[in-house]
Amino acid sequence: DAKTTQPPSMDCAEGRAANLPCNHSTISGNEYVYWYRQIHSQGPQYIIHGLKNNETNEMASLIITEDRKSSTLILPHATLRDTAVYYCIVRPGGTSYGKLTFGQGTILTVHP
Amino acid sequence: DAGITQSPRYKITETGRQVTLMCHQTWSHSYMFWYRQDLGHGLRLIYYSAAADITDKGEVPDGYVVSRSKTENFPLTLESATRSQTSVYFCASSESTGAGEQFFGPGTRLTVL
Numbered sequence: 001d002a003k004t005t006q007p008p009s010m011d012c013a014e015g016r017a018a019n020l021p022c023n024h025s026t027i028s029g030n031e032y033v034y035w036y037r038q039i040h041s042q043g044p045q046y047i048i049h050g051l052k053n054n055e056t057n058e059m060a061s062l063i064i065t066e067d068r069k070s071s072t073l074i075l076p077h078a079t080l081r082d083t084a085v086y087y088c089i090v091r092p093g094g095t096s097y098g099k100l101t102f103g104q105g106t107i108l109t110v111h112p
Numbered sequence: 113d114a115g116i117t118q119s120p121r122y123k124i125t126e127t128g129r130q131v132t133l134m135c136h137q138t139w140s141h142s143y144m145f146w147y148r149q150d151l152g153h154g155l156r157l158i159y160y161s162a163a164a165d166i167t168d169k170g171e172v173p174d175g176y177v178v179s180r181s182k183t184e185n186f187p188l189t190l191e192s193a194t195r196s197q198t199s200v201y202f203c204a205s206s207e208s209t210g211a212g213e214q215f216f217g218p219g220t221r222l223t224v225l
């Protein structure tokens with residue numbers, strides 16, 4: 001699986017957009033980019049995933065560069081409840097491979 | 113209630129004892145997973161299962177045993193608990209393709225004395 005690199009921590013003011021970067025320079029053609037987050041003491045929560053097109057859902061937007069070597073998760077209006085560890089994960093698609101490999105993630109702290 | 117549940121939520125045991133952590137999901141998802149989370153290591157996959165009676169090792173399977181006799185249940189057994197198995201354990205499930213999102217349970221905090 002391709003490895004990912006994320007900054008260990010980031011801060012964001014409440015109400016502002018939080019932009020979380022992820023580098024995955026060794027990503028291969030069939031690998032998807034997934035984002036999960038983990039709020040303190042809870043199980044990880046799925047946010048969004050994509051292959052090469054930008055994606056948006058009710059929680060966030062995912063911007064993947066054209067060469068697919070990096071991506072950015074955007075929380076458009078961060079709230080205090082968005083304070084969490086955010087994990088960027090790259091994994092193959094298809095039916096035979098369901099494993100997620102979690103790295104250290106980015107600790108996002110949203111300030112009032 | 114619908115969803116994925118784990119029991120017990122907290123467990124304290126002694127070295128050498130057998131411990132079973134339970135995981136139950138109500139979605140009939142084919143895939144189920146067990147992870148452990150330790151400070152400095154993030155989440156690491158212990159075992160996973162693609163369907164009933166089909167299981168496979170993950171990254172850190174030593175010291176653990178799993179079974180999957182029913183689709184909805186995926187118990188994890190520590191046959192002889194060791195202090196190094198003190199951790200938070202998360203169970204997860206995903207739909208039949210295995211490529212979609214995984215839904216995680218609330219976790220079991222296990223302490224081995």
